[in-house]
Amino acid sequence: MTVLKSTRNAVLGLIAAAGLAMPAQADVDFSGKTIEWVIPFSETGGSAKWANFFAPLLGEALPGQPTVVVKFMPGAGSTKGANWFQKQKDGDGTLLFGSSGSTQFPYLLGDPRVRYEYNDWNAVMASGTGGVAYLNAEDGAKFDGSANALQDTDFIYGSQGATRLDLVPLLAWKMLGMNVEPVFGIKGRGDGRLMFERGEANIDYQTSSGYLKGSTALVDAGKAVPMMTWGALDENGEIVRDPTFPDIATFKEVCEATEGCETSGEAWDAWKAFFVAGFPVQKLAFLPAGTPDDIIAAYTKAFQDVVARDDFAEISSKRVGKYSVFTGGGAQTALGTATNVPAEAKAYVTNWLSEAYGVTLK
Incomplete structure (x- = not known):
């Protein structure tokens, strides 16, 4: 399957893409501010543990060392939170959103509850999982x-x-x-x-x-x-x-x-x-549509600095596993991989969902 092969190749090329240049930072300073990292699941799941692992490291790396607080907005298998995030515009850097494969799959399958468009968002970090x-x-x-x-x-x-x-x-x-x-x-x-x-x-x-x-x-x-x-x-x-x-x-x-x-x-x-x-690029962090380039650049550098820490490989392997982390242009490339599947695979799954569970998708 040519499309699937190209998708696999895109996954495997993400590490190189992760180093793509971003716009230079201006005088971005989050001193004294609180950044809310919204997760559209409950506080007991893997996405919560992923965000809770990265949040304090991100806070240390961002200019001004703000406090990063993880908040939860579960409902409708994460589409509730994603639909809410879609309405957030022109971010000032104090709102971050985290998605997972459970947010990607409804989008891929045309779930009628989906009111969000990934291409409107700014991916600043992506990571794989198992x-x-x-x-x-x-x-x-x-x-x-x-x-x-x-x-x-x-x-x-x-x-x-x-x-x-x-x-x-x-x-x-x-x-x-x-x-x-x-x-x-x-x-x-x-x-x-x-x-x-x-x-x-x-x-x-x-x-x-x-x-x-x-x-x-x-x-x-x-x-x-x-x-x-x-x-x-x-x-x-x-x-x-x-x-x-x-x-x-x-x-x-x-x-x-x-x-x-x-x-x-x-x-x-x-x-x-x-x-x-759903897995080699499973979790992504986004800034809202309309976020200025200098803020996107600040987040990109912060996540790059987190990954470059001497102790990152050791501490991440114990908390989130041994998987690649993509930033900047690599995160945007990862988003494309995570939100595309071959038409044949989608058709097979759509038919199976209908026959097995009575799930009808548009």
């Missing part, structure tokens, strides 16, 4: 690297919605022949983990930051068993093990070991296309 699916202890004992012994089990999963980032695990489990019943309506992936902890769900998935912060304790306590990651992309656009979780098999590996699951064909191409759109 994801880990895991089982409860009882069902995890049956897992042997394939899903063969799990295909007769009835699973319950707390989901934000089928057109959100949950699309990636739901389609993966379908391809593995598993019977996973989603309970829609949670406000963030952290709420799905809480359902799992309370025994209301017996399967879950978290993005890397959420898994590192909340789910590893469940694994260490013997209450959860890792099943698979979504993997990462190598230099050839092939799926390899996630660098943050090198000891956990990828979905591709589990699929190859499972009867009836194929790593080629329409389903695989659709899954991989949405994985590429």
Whole structure:
């Protein structure tokens, strides 16, 4: 698929693009100011942990060292917050917005609730992430690297919605022949983990930051068993093990070991296309439409300084995982990768959503 190949290549070229020049800063000074970083999810999910990790580092790096406060605006799988941000114009630098794949996918699929346009916003930072699916202890004992012994089990999963980032695990489990019943309506992936902890769900998935912060304790306590990651992309656009979780098999590996699951064909191409759109460039930070160039430049330099810290690789690997961070022109290029999928993949997913969940999209 030529379009998908070019999308993969765009992802792999982002590191070079991250160094593109930005307009020179003027006398931007945020001394004494408070910057609100709005996250359109609940405070329990991976996006919250991502923003809470970067916020104090950003505050130290911006001119005048302002206080950066993370605020939450959950609802409608993040479209509520994104629609609100779309109305914010001519930013003075005191408002930042964070999106994730669960914001990107409704946009990609033409969800009628979407009233936002990514191309109107100013991307100043983007970062990749991964994801880990895991089982409860009882069902995890049956897992042997394939899903063969799990295909007769009835699973319950707390989901934000089928057109959100949950699309990636739901389609993966379908391809593995598993019977996973989603309970829609949670406000963030952290709420799905809480359902799992309370025994209301017996399967879950978290993005890397959420898994590192909340789910590893469940694994260490013997209450959860890792099943698979979504993997990462190598230099050839092939799926390899996630660098943050090198000891956990990828979905591709589990699929190859499972009867009836194929790593080629329409389903695989659709899954991989949405994985590429949703994870290698999964979380983005934006300034509103109309923000002056000098403020955009100040944020770009601040995020570049954060990434250049001597301790960044060490502290980020423990909090958000070992993934690339893109700034400036690289962030804008990343946005293009994250908001495009081949027409064939979109058609496959749209048909599947209609048949499996009765979801009708325009």
